[in-house]
Amino acid sequence: QKEVEQDPGPLSVPEGAIVSLNCTYSNSAFQYFMWYRQYSRKGPELLMYTYSSGNKEDGRFTAQVDKSSKYISLFIRDSQPSDSATYLCAMIWNQGGKLIFGQGTELSVKP
C-alpha cells in the first residue's frame, strides 16, 4: 500500500464547475498537507498548505484536511481553463523535510 493515494484521473469538467480533488494517506504522523499544481512541462508550484485538520481558503481554492479519516481535499470553485493542470497532494512529517507526493490528478477544464 502506498503511503499516499491519489486518483490519477484524468478529470474533465466544463468551465465554471466546482472541482473536487482528493487524497488518502496511511501514516497518521503526517502534520503538514500541501497541494501543488503542475502545468505541462513545468515544475510543480505550491498552491496551498495546511497544518493539521481543518479548512483553508485562498480565493477560488479551498483545502480541507480530515485527519480522523486520513483524507484531504482541494476544491476549486468557478473553474477556469487556466486551471487545467496536474494537481499533486503532498504530505510531510512534523520532523524532517521529506515530502511524500501523491500520483497527481490530471484536470482539464473545457471552455
Add this chain to the structure above:
Amino acid sequence: DAGVIQSPRHEVTEMGQEVTLRCKPISGHNSLFWYRQTMMRGLELLIYFNNNVPIDDSGMPEDRFSAKMPNASFSTLKIQPSEPRDSAVYFCASSFSGSPETQYFGPGTRLLVL
C-alpha cells in the same frame, strides 16, 4: 527574485555515458531536494541536503547515482553510467529548513537516454 535554476533543461545521451545535472537553489534556502518524475512512478525524492549535508539518500536508485552539494548555492546529480531506464524529468527544489512544507521547484531537466 530568481527561482531555482536547473541546467541543462534538456539532455539526450547514449547509454553508458555520464550525465551531470546542475541546480542552483533560491538564495537563503538551506535545504535542497532532488526528485525524479516518471509517468509510472510519479514524483520520487532521490536525496535531500540540509546545510550542504546529505540527510536522506534512501531514494537514490543505485550506486550509479551520486549527488553533491559543495556549497550553499550549487548542487549536482550525476549518473554514471546512464541507462535507458533513467530517462525521466529530474527536478531540484529548495526550501528554508524552518519551513519544510514550502518547497520551491525548478523547471526540471528532461533526460533521455538512448
